[in-house]
Amino acid sequence: MIRFFLFCICLFPQILYANNGFSFRYVDMPLALRDGNIKRTVADRKGILWFSTSDGLNRYDGNHVLHFDLVSKPNIVNNNITTLFPGKDDVLWVGTTNGITKFDLRSWTTQHFLLPDQNGNARRLFVRDICEDPKGRVYICTDDAMIYTIEKGELKLVMDLSKVQTPSKGQASLNGVFMPYPGELWALLRGRLLRLKGEGLDYKVEDWYEMPTIKGNISRSVYFSNSGDVLFFAEKSGLYHFHIPSGHLAKVGTEADSGVHKNRDHFIPINDTLVGILANRVGVYTYNVKTRQLGPLMEDIAGNFARNRVMTTYSADGKTYLTSSNGIMVMEASRSPFRNILERSINETNLQSIRSIYQVNANKLYLGSYRDGFLQYNLETSERTIIMNKFVYSMLRWDDNRLLLATEGDGLQWLDTRTDKVTKLAIDTTQALYQSGALNDFTVSLCRESDSTVWVGSYFGVCLLNVYTGKATIPWQSAAGKPLNRSRVFDIYASGRLRFFSSMEGAFVYDTENGRLEQLLMHMPGGYSMLSIYFIRKVGQEYWLGTNGRGLLVLNERLELMREKNTSNGLAGNAAFSFSQVGVNVFIGTNLGLTALNLQNQREKNYYTIDHLPSNEFNHSATFTYGNIVYLGTINGITSFNVNDLQQYRASKQQTNFSFTSFILGNSHGLQQLDNLPYQPLQQLEVPAGTRYFSIRFGSIDDALAQQTFYYRLHETDSWQEIGRYREISFAGIQPGYYNLQVATSLPGENIFHILAAMPLHILPNFYDTWWFRLACVLCIPLIAFLVFRYRVKQMKKEQKLRTQIAGDLHDEVGSTLTRIYFQADLFSMRSNDKASFQQIASASKDALGLMSDLVWSIDARFDTAHDLVARLRDYVTNLQDELETDCTLEIAGNFENRELSQATRQNFFLIFKEAINNAARYSTGCPIKITLQFCDHIQLSVQNNYDATHQKMKNYQGGQGLQYMQIRAAKMKGDLRVDANGQVFIVKLSAPF
Template identity: 25%
Template structure:
């Protein structure tokens, strides 16, 4: 490739400084690891960069990111061990695990002297060659021990620290070229470490004569050619296998260009080109160093030229990174479609609020501003101010190379940078001398149609026949509106007049017009503010400010509306251009959009992509051959749409961080890039998973999608957000699948991450089995309890049935007998009296049984009241003083207890009434705090002897019933002392 000598190429840089999160300026070195992350060595430390975020490694960083020194001079990647070797200027070598970004080891570096600072580093086999202020050190990375370095000739004659090593190169034979400041170059055999050849300083052309040439960088430009960047220009050395050297100390054939000036950095870009930083410029040379171009940076007024202070150059793939004094910068390469123009650093002139633009036949660019006229020289990019007083709405040139200026006070002609009123040359314009023109189209060789800015319709001017015709709402043909924003000539020869509210289409011979009112639908206001249009793919595409783009078919019917929801960067659109009959280029109030008509996809560009700004202006863009010039605030951008390439390389996708927040306030953070399985403790609250989609071309517009395969069948769009939060998933194993897409929608291969969420103790299988067992046991116990209760109820029913059989049965039998006797002996009333007594007894027995069965009476209080009802009538009839009291009467008792206690007390009271001949009877029922019940039945009757005397039927029955309900029974009595019966719960 032959390059034009001294050609200047304007380019844009993507810059990252401290404002973007880089911890330090003054960049020493840049390296991209095998995973795709960028590492930046600077004066303040080290930084890891993924296109969006910087992670700093300094002496003050957290332990896992803490390195041993501030000023990092060199970084080398060991791809076999997935390590990064970091060389700060003092004390130690730091080793970083590339997979998780953590510092894993520090290797002490022995100094030659107190002020021995480390400067450079190169790897060769198992050895690490380190250059310092005081000489060379070699580290065996297998044994992690430093080995003895062969002493160079005359070293013993020099004071310590004289031979600084600040550059070490490796040639195509793997031998090492160690550059000693103040001495020269020493070539070492990489295996034996023996010196092969020494190149003394006097052989390297000490132009300054100070005996001190500093070596800054090197590059191997051919199989047997080494190029060195030094403080005294470039040094080119060729060699053979025996290291016979040919030294060229002036390899650049441009005297004074680089030969005597400091050269900072070198980088081979491909087989035929080399980038060189020096003399406050960045050059691109051919490999023979004969021809070159100078890269010039497109700037705004407040910007400084980073490209003039490049200290290191790094190339990986198609990316070129520059380490500058202000930060790091990525070159948008010479194939960038954008060149911005705003500020002339030589004159200080600026392009403030550009309103119109025209490319002159000379290729100079004429810029109409809101307050002036400026011409940009296309060869040196200098700005020439022609006027500073007027607003220039429109500029155009005819086929005769005449340049017409449309100002706010009328039309003028530009000749040899002189501005002349149009009427001085074309008197036919005297009637229209105050008209302001905002647009034009050529209808024929000498016929031009012009739109007016001040609601005067359009003018048709034949500048050869010298007449001007006005077309407005009153003429024939007539316009639908006198307001004109732009005019357009379609392929059929029809003239479209774009107004605020309506579009007028004038046929080819100007015999008729058609009026177009465009509306989204009946529920919306009419589409208005029509600023521009074009034809593409068989349709008309109209820019409607505030509404986006309207597609109209060849029958002038609306097909569709394109806006923000489709991906348009902003609906405040100004100009629209047809690109290759397959795409549209659209300028707007916030960015530039490229619309692929077939794919119905947008790609948007902004100031960070190289535009002059995000804000364009109405009717301030033109197309000239294969380039578009679009202006607005802060100048204009030249767009080479042939270079608007699609990025088909998808991002490199990783799961960057998995941050698990625990219930105890702690966090578990995993940053291992190759992670495929993560175990989440049972006490987790939230899991945050962050992604990295490495795409340095356009990192801000990387999009993400994901799904949890056990939950979602469809992908979930995460937009530009590189983080998902997971909350509340039940314990299980989940597979996260995620992917990233670049700005053109090309997706990376999806990657999976398995999350194993541990269950809480009450969610474990053994707990669930234990609960199931407890439920089964509980049901079994309940079942057994219910069976027992049923058996008890059956027993009660059986006992009641027996009582009914014994009591009622005998009574019924007696009733039968007495009834028979009464029938035989009608005059014996005693039989009837017996019948009455028997029936009354039966009724009392039935009431007692019903009372026992009533659930509401299962308390001590109810039992007390029942005894009172039974005993009081008998006591009164027998003139016996009777009392019955209870304490804690609300104590519950079972039906068995209730029945037996009632029968016991009934039996005891009957015995006292019948046999004791008592005058008083007292019954006391007590329930203590433990619900233990005791009953005392006490009379003052005749008593009886209890010693070794068999009890009668009644007392035995009382004792039997007590034992049935697990109560104790004691009889306390003596002749003449009364009787006390004590019943108590055991």
């Protein structure tokens, strides 16, 4: 039992290959590169392609192309690239005809290495090949038989192989260098293998393998296995197997294996024991290095090489990249059950759109192609033979040796399957149906009715044709036939006595017993009757209709609609083009993928290009079943599968190489693009403060994602946002914070989102949006208020000090002077006879002294209180009564103790008060002057006196110019002054803020 288990383990890789083989696809290159001469290609650890063209180096991520040359940033040392090698730590080595460039993908910088001559000038350095040891040291071989390495940023010579003495004479050409085993450098010197042993700069020749039985030089493509087995191709002898430990040399295959011996080979690693051998313009063989047996030609992919010459190959991570005249191709071991025929790159404009299929025997397949016309395809050799350039829409088996063909533009044709000869079916052109156009040369569908008659669907209806007489009839004359006879008929299906016609104008059914023709779904609302119908098939006790827009319509035996099946309940697409059935398994080809339905367990499964279908879009009626094999025509060749294999197939959970490839910032400095994003070991991507907008590009060279719809979201709780097939997400006005950008795809007919990649984002805020700035602002408000308060207090103290100083100076200087004048004048008045003059001097001085006293009081900061104002007003009223003998009453109300007044309010209020009292005393008629002073939220003053209303002059004077000055003073302290002169009473009212 254990031996059997071990045997199964050893045999498993071979079984895996035999059952499933390789998948083969073209890389969808941009339009500008489709016709370019791509020379070499490699893939970095992110699966991003780097390739050389005649004008330099290119990077392609499945979305955008970046070009590097002598003047780009960064640049390369020379545009003539001879080799590319992806090294450790995301370094790409670019060998050229004159120098080598080290491209650091993480820092996005390049460093160039040239050889200096004796004078310090750069001399020619033609790089042939590059390899790397396990420690990351690179070895470079040049065309002058030198091996160099790079140490401390400089080129160092390891060995000059031109001085190595070998039995082979001639020029010491060095075409390749390899590091298959630790401590061993292998080189292709003079067309033979040379083994060196050592480390670093110290290598010595260990073995020279002369191999005198081999004719011609060994090519650069050499395969080393872990077991010490070497495969190589000799230009004039073919393929050889060399075992290093024993020195045994043997030719692989026999002369019958002409594909291996006559074509330049490339090796495709599969596993430790199995290797693929690619023979140009033939296909791929397999070879087991342990059993030393050459496998047969791999039929699954042989046809893909029939028109291409592979120039270079590169293998990594189970994938092999091939450059050819048609661009870049990718091969990888696959467990897909789908075998694709005539598949082309999806970027080619002239695809193999297949509309009809018929298999005669195990190897012979007839195809109707839009591009090549009608052709015969050999399933064993992958050879194609074009039979005629006419496009064949349908093929109907008539007998053992003949097929009836429905062509577009050339009517019906007979095909002899023994000779592949085509002859036109004779039609009676004199009959009315032919003259009216009902029978025409643009035929689409066929369905046999009897030994001599066949239903023929065309661009303009359907008719029943006798293939021997060439006469056609339409067996009905009902009005329902009018829309049918002006429509293209896609398919005709016979079920018992009923004949179903699927057309662009809907579905029609003809009852052969009663001769009635009816249009299906005619009376249903919602436009069901006008749907284009591609097929009608009976499944059990139901009829299934494939529509353009509503998926499948399911009718009962009474032809009544029962239910629908579309993308909302499991169908891959809403345009159901083709139908195939094998037992309980039904296969529906749609516009967005293939749906497999199991009638027994009512389960469905959808398949897409991600499962290695050649295209997601199928063609109507392009189906054929050969035993357990189903053939389906697509717009990009044919896919076929064994029903049993499909049921056992489980899609691989391995994700495709999918990366965020570029980061673009837009700010005040312009646009900044960071293309080294895939190689950065970032925990999160930071968006700098002040960024106006930014965008993130993503990509993959996997064609399986080329036709997928992408979605993104910034939080796991957010709903997915659709961005279509565009591979760039742009953001503007995003609030600062932490986000987790996720990109996903959702397959048609499914509500499940498959996350492809995620990138944490941190959008940095502007400094004025940060919490610490806002906190600082909050803390600064009381600080600023305190500083303003301190400043105001300081200014007020300064002002008070100044006012006090001025008041003191006025009092001391001016007051003393006026007092002295007063006393002198008074003294002179007693000594002189002119008493009147001296008396006037004394009176004026006394008045000046009073005015000065009032002014000093008004600006003295020590009296800035309401209490001092009231005291001053009382003194003034008392003095006025004594001097003028005028009766005054002063009433004071409200609380005024300990309440401060500004200097401006105190001064202007006092001056208005004096003016109002003086005017009232001067023009009063003898009645007491009534003064009211009230303190509340304002200071309210009222001065009331009686006056003679008949004396117009006095009335005008009391309310005249003096009032104007009082109004000005009231405005200075933001107060309000009014005059009321009614009857015999004159009132001055003042209200000032307290």
